[in-house]
Amino acid sequence: MFRLKDYHVEPPVSMDREETHSFVLDEKFNGREDDKKAIIKLLLEPNNEENVSIIPIVGIGGSGKTTLAQSVYNDKKIQFELKMWICISDVFDVKMIIQKIILATGMEPVDHSMDKLQDQLRKIIHQKKYLLVLDDVWNEDPHKWDSLKDLLACGTKGSKIVIITCARLVAEITCPVSIYTLKGLNEEQSWLLFKQIAFRKKQGTNNPRLEAIGWEIVHKCQGIPLGIKSIGNVLRLEKTKHKWSYVKNNILESATQQKKIDTFPILKLSYDHLPSHLKSCFAFCSLFLKDYEIDKGPFIQLWIVQGFIRPSSKNQELEDVADEYFKDLLWRSFFEEVANADGDINEEVPTSSFFQSLKSIYISHCPILKGWWRSISTTDYQQHPHHQSLPSFHHLFALCIEDCPNLTSLPPFPYLEESLYLYKISLKPLQRTIAMNSPLPSSSSFLSSPFSKLKSITLISIKDTEALPDDWMSNLSSLKKLYIQASPKLKSLSLAVPHLTSLKYLEISNCKLFDSISDMGDGGIEWQYLKCLSSLHYESVPNLKSIPSGLQHVTTLRRLVIFDYPDLKIFPELTSVVYLQISGCPNLTSIPNGISKLTSLEELYISHC
Template sequence: MGGKKLMKEVRLFFSSSNQFAYGLKIGRKINAIKARLASIERKANTFGFMVRDRPLDTSFMTKKRQQTHSFVPKDKIIGRDDDKAALLKLVLEFESEENVYIIPIVGFGGLGKTALAQFVYNDEMVKNHFELMMWVCVSDVFDVKLIVENIIESATGQAPDQNLKMEQLQKQLREKIGGKKYLLVLDDIWNEERENWVSLKELLIDGAKGSRIIVTTRSFKVAKITGKCQPHVLKGLSDYDAWSLFKEIAFEQRYADSTDSAFVEIGQQILKRCGGVPLVIRTIASTLSYKETEKDWRSFKDNELAKISQNEGNILPTLKLSYDHLPAYLKRCFAYCRLYPKDYEIDVQTLVQFWVAQGFVKQSNETRSLQETGFGYFKELVERSFFQEVIKERHLNMTCKMHDLMHDLAEFVAGKESGIVDSNSSASEVDEKCRHMSINDDSLIPLFKGKKLRTLLLFANEGYQDKRDEIWHFIISNYRCLRVLKLYNFEFTTIPLSIHKLKHLRYLDLSRNNLMILPKSICKIQNLKVLKLDQCRWLKELPKKIEKLVNLTHLTCSECKSLTHMPRGIGKLTSLEELSMFVVDRDGSHDGADLSELSGLNNLRGQLRIKNLRFVKNAKEKFKTPILKGKQHLESLVLEWNGDNDDDDNKLLEDLQPHPNLKKLHIHEWGGDAKFPSWLSLITNLVDINIWGPNKFKYLPSVAQLPCLQNLTIRDCSELEYMDDNSSKGSQ
């Protein structure tokens, strides 16, 4: 292994990495693919297939969305009185600076956006308020010329000449609406290109003051580009209204059953599955209206209900319409979410890391990291109503959930490529070609024999823990293509040296295990981007030679309370975007990384916690370059001295000046004297300051120069006398 150059070349030639042999092998595969493509082209020519001139993602959707119209019987709308009242205020009473005011209605498929717009459109007060009323169903293709033709037809009752040019059409439109107070409903808009919208809007602004345009859409992004008005977000029906709608349809032919306690009980259990979505309620209730007996209803609840959202009926195709309109890169990301159990609280950062590990996220801008680009993907899906309950929590984390129906859609579109295994039977049903799998019982892992698995997530651990080594051996032997491996709370104490054979691994989560040490071989997995070791409370050290993990972007070891130091060379991991904790070596006996190694990690984001700062020696002479000042992306900084005071503490804290972009600063048990660091007033974006003792603070400098500050927490600072209101004293 340690031979000269010629010996290495000979060894490489006879190894499996021989580039000449690899080239021959791949060359044959490429030729086979080219031959297949040529065959497809010949067949296409034989049948006279035409080349499309429209995007593949949307070209086939026109036939799936029926044209909507403005009329709906009043008694068909249930539970939307409050929504109607809110919209009527915007339509009739709100005084806008603009002549034409645009009101977006947003919600996912099946909630009743069109029905609500019809409800408002047909109100007598609305009819009497406007001189001209028009309704146009836009749907998938945002063709300005076609939309203008449809608006003219709605306004005049007669379709314009098909041979007219755009110039002639726009004149007709402006003549028709110019100076008139009009109401226009543009139903079901998908276009997210601002330029396309602006080109249409410019033709509609000649209406008289008080004119309104109501836009219905599934996308918050569409709502944002169409108007300045806060969109009216449509939600599911209340329990009372949902039951009213269900009862009206399910018991339509049999009024007596509506008071039968058995039918009511089963019906309410079924209703819980509908999520308050009118379309779902109508579809299921309609199905039940044809079932005569209590036994039929119970059988439906226990057997068919779990499958109804996967039938090609009225539910999934409506929601799938949203999916069909996604760009290809978002389709893969959404389908991947099928791996989460229903109602699971999804950590957004982790989800994006999964997407990056699978290669779903492509670098669009050199200044943006893959993680930032992936988060942009997530925001796009939120804007299109694919996620709900998005919450930003403490420590900069963000979580979200998927509606049950959206989860059904993800399962439907993922097909056999992804699967959740929670029993022996479901394990046997997983296709061998499955690429992504989540399991809630580690004993089920050996039941899946597929060799192409790219994701293995373990969401719970209820299996046979006495066979951990066997499980590891099985994973490493069979799942060599893994990109993502999550073995959270597995309770193992060691990792086999052979883990380096998972050479494609990009994401590895070993959090909350009883590890004391990691094998050096883990540093051979050079594709690894994310290594999570949180809550491994017995872990004493990270592997040496960690600098070999040149692609590592996230290294987390929060609450690893036994960690004694950081490995020397960690400062060479310049791609790191997250380092949750840096532990200063207590006595230097471990040959650990010096604090100065942090100076080169200027891509760090999120939160950084530095522990054992009291063990930094010779701080007065040591730091020639700024340690934290260049970390412009860092949002939260926690500095912990953890113990006795030291003469160097004043100088050290001064040297730990962060970048002005910092938002949260926590200082724990600093042993300095009354002089607080002079840089505090320069960190003008601070939102949160947390100071914990014991310490020797006599006073705090003024915070009047910190305009963003919202929280100031001071705890166990027994020598603190006052807060200085004169910033000049802070330098005394």
Template sequence: MAAEAVLSSVLSVVFDRMSSPEVVNWIKGKKLTQNLIERLKTNLYAVQAFLIDAEQKQIKERPVKNWLDSLKDAMYVADDLLDEVFTKAATQKEPGTFLSRFLNLQDRNVANRMEEVIDRIESLVIQKDTLGLREIPKENMSWRITTSLVETSDVCGREEDKEAIVKLLLDDDSVDATGGHSDVSVIPIVGMGGIGKTTLAQFVYQDDKVKENFDFQAWICVSEEFDVFKVTKTIIEAITSSFCSLTDLNLLQHDLKEKLSRKKFFVVLDDVWSESCEDWDKLLKPFQKGVKGSKILITTRSKRVASVVQTVSPYELSLLSEENCWLVFSKHARLSTVSMENPTLRKVGRDLVKKCDGLPLAAQALGGLLRGNSDIKYWNHLLKSEIWELSDDKIKVVPALRISYYYLPSYLKECFVYCSLYPKDYEFSKDELILLWMAENFLQPAGKKTPEEVGDEYFDELTARSFFQPHKIRENKFVMHDLVHDLAMIFAGEFHFRAEELENAVEVDIKTRHLSHNAKGNYPISKLLEVCDRVKHTRTFLGLNLNSQIPFNMENAPCILLSKLKYLRALSFYRFPLESLPDSIGELIHLRYLDLSYTDMMTLPDTLCNLYNLQTLKLVGCWKLTALPVSMKDLTNLRYLDISLTRLHEMPEGMSKLTSLQVLSSYVVGKREGNKINDLGALANLHQTIFIRKLENVVNSSEALEAKMFDKDGIQSLILNWSTDKLREYS
């Protein structure tokens, strides 16, 4: 799904390619390429306006879903073709050779394939009318509306949270975020969708001590669109309990300022999404005349929203305990005492509650679905099925979380959906995921920022919106809540596939572009190769091995796999028992990410250095590896090279030519003239820590290594300040 994100990515690639001076010179006066590219751009623009409508309708209208899937598949093909054309052109010793053949019709293969895919897209553009798709702005999506009413007896496990918020509300001497004092405090409640922020705010709103402490209270559901005029008007109407006919923001704000003057107020702004400082400053101006101790409580899924509006630290709402989830479930199931004492029913119910993983909205929805139904067979059926298979009108957790996805900027949608490749409870690192996003071209350039910096911002934004959560124990690791992972699975559709879930290779959709393999037990490699035979256009093959051994029963499996998957951009053989790579690795012209960590690699083929687009090469823990390919200097787009825990004797000559390198884990100084420490001086973009190793000698086949550690500035200082003799002595 996420067609909007894919289209945005393809357009970005087209424009980047078209704007480069080399390409402008190549196609100048060549009508064939100009016509093809212009047709592609025209059709992508034509369909873009209808994607929001299509993405909403696809859930219930199968023809629309099929249309979106076909569109996305065609866009992937177009992107691959563009990448092929410009990669081959960039790697020709005589730059005009490849495109000359292409433009002069001497090689029609690529041109024919491009015409075919553009014809497909044009046909899909025509079909949008038959499907009744229309252009709608994103703000017109349906949203929930909340009120301040709550049945307090139904609230479970939030008593401590309530008392903490009430204490903040009753404190008339609030200290703001800068350490100063403020008459009006803004208190954010932050947490993922479905965790109970609104319920907690309602719980607090109805508290008798809170009611007695303020002159008046007002509840405003902000939701979809943060319009200062509308919110201000709604606040006035909540205060006066009557319609406001004013149509000018200035008059509205003066009216609100007058009504708030010399009053101690408590206002709740529920479900806030806007991160605009300017809008918030405008909205809060009339509130400054309130009596000391006045409070504004907001609920939001975004930590960034909280950081914009807060005057006190945000209150981050935690997941419920399993016992409290059980209480929520039981209350909404409303079963008789006799039914709930049935041990079999209780056992199934407890297992259902575990699936909620601390999310009260899920427990409430499941309980409501089973209300009055004590049929054990039905309970078991629900337990074994995914709750996402149920229709929205039966279980409300689906649309509640789906809103979070729809509200994501298009550039974050594909990044989030990509995480469906991970198994549930998989612990991933920030750097690892950013490198994969970079390989898939998800990171849209912004000004002078590097792709890594853009990826860092994307990751932080998804974390701020509660899509990712820091691991409770393991530092620098992140996880996804089970229901958030299921949300990613919904929007992943047929384009992302986890091979360990496979029963039959025929079940895999040929449109699959991203494939992961998490080896479990005796999963046969032959079955994996059957999958690869169907998904020849896949861009991703990730080995996510959580057990340290894979039962590889085919020695030539890597060679077979690489011969099938020619469009790979990210390839991970992490912990696969490989001793070598086939020379055919050099034919993967699209490859940008290669992870061979903790394999038994003894050598790397020199054809690896044909991978012009390679950005990331991970060789961590390859203990048998003693040398890198001699032509490493040809990997001019390499940005990340991790050779930690290897037995390299020295670095190959010409490492100073890898000027794109951002991260180099270590550097082995050898004795040859072309392997000196001052090669690092040319790598101006290096950052993070680098271990510099000096090979002393070889005794009984074991290496004695001296490790020295420097940061980027330390390396520059080392190179600049040491004399030539000292450098020679060191090397």
């Protein structure tokens, strides 16, 4: 009933710091010495035709392109006036790339307009010999590339741009004549790399049976360093023939069914065999955007507050233990599998508990943020149990999302109580989230419905809705304040009205098509559902021709503000109103009869009429 799960918790494993540091340095670059020399030669060659020449490095995922480029970039032979390294990833946005390049030089963008950014970039690189590395490029649009290339052409002779990509087409678009293709390691190089990791440097190869299986594994990995390192890390603590054979037969077979190796099953294998205390820490990394640069200090503090850090003795400081975890993950080369981790690894984070005490979330101006989980349909969610474990913020008090146009899902908030503030986002992710928060038919009846405790909703610049969705408005029995502004397609609130029985404050502003709560030929009787409404504010709603007559049924209304109401001529009898403000109504030539009958009126403001 409570969906409890049984987990085996392993004790923390102590690590040897000295071996960790040197071991990474020994194995990380094994087998790429000739490739490094070739890339350095290309970078040091004089440019014959253009001031800035381009060197694309192409290779399949996991082949070691980035590691190779990093080694070249940091080599003492590579001397440039400016050296810049930026990650591109999935979105090839020229403006964003320019901003990243400026930041990589140690400067801040002076202005975020495109023209100013372009001018600043030209000034920074003008007549300078620079090296620019663009890592993880996927753009196949030649026009976008040409627009960026033109901006970068003002460097002096000898300037180089290195493009790192998995896609041959990308390399051909950027520079078809000087593509450097990174091939897999040969078997001898692969075996040396695998042996250093799997058998550990100090132990050596002292088991002929495991060595024979190791050679078969290396052959199946097809020279891909990432796969070799991942498998080696899994097996380095395993000493039985049975375990090695299992990895070779069951895991590698599925990873190598096609002509080219698929690295993800190998990465997943490496993840599955992490100690439990490291598994949670690593899964947490998938909350960050691809290519996000992790600052270790604040990052390990997040681990600590999540409760991931478990000291093995009372005398250990949490920060010291967290630092050991971090170094162990670096040693295992995970932080190189993280941006590409998907599927089950990401699900391990939408299924683990985190930020259980969080009371408020504020997210602002995140243009490429997509959401909290991979897109799934509501039907899939209800049919597959593992999706029912998506992290929920049970103590969330307030949620504010501003200007996130690509958002496809919101954080689950089954008990959101105080306020929901949405600005410049689509309502579709909100509806999807509510559907996932809604109790399933088989759930216990005591579970609250989404929004059932919510007191305030503010919707600004919501451009994709004509009416508030009835499937979530029906849960707003506790709502006291509703504020809607600049929603150009919003036409009516009629379907929502019967559920707004606790509403005290309603404001509709700058909604060009809004036609109030329609009277539906019954004298506006549905207004009587608003039995707690005390304040109503209408501003810039030109489609309204008159104050709705149904307001006379709202006996609790005390405050009414009418602003920028061009066609106002008729005013109903609102005997309970004590404060009335009318502004910006140019066609109002005299006080309507209805106003003269407001026997409870105490304050009256009329301006710009």
